[in-house]
Amino acid sequence: MFVNCECYNGDEVIITAQKPFKLQLVETFATLMTAAFGMVAALAWNEAIKALIAEYIDSENAVVPLLIYAIVVTVIAVICIVLIARSIGRLKESMEAEEARKAQK
Secondary structure (H helix, E strand, O other): OEEEEEEEEOOEEEEEEEEEHHHHHHHHHHHHHHHHHHHHHHHHHHHHHHHHHHHHOOOOOOHHHHHHHHHHHHHHHHHHHHHHHHHHHHHHHHHHHHHHHHHHO
């Protein structure tokens, strides 16, 4: 059994390839497992950063350390998202260039 892999381009649906169902199932489970491990790592870092801030900022008011924590996590998340987006952009450009070279041959 094959499953169509679709890419959405605005209102248009482009069928890029057909993958065997088993392959698509394994890829989906791998993605879900990767996301789950990422969540576990994020929760571990969550506790570590909270403990670090609590260690260095002695405040009777619990709001200040939480605000600092939120700002630090937001900055880290934005930096990571920008780096990931740039990497994906470079990968897409190199793949398109490779396809163009193959088409010229």
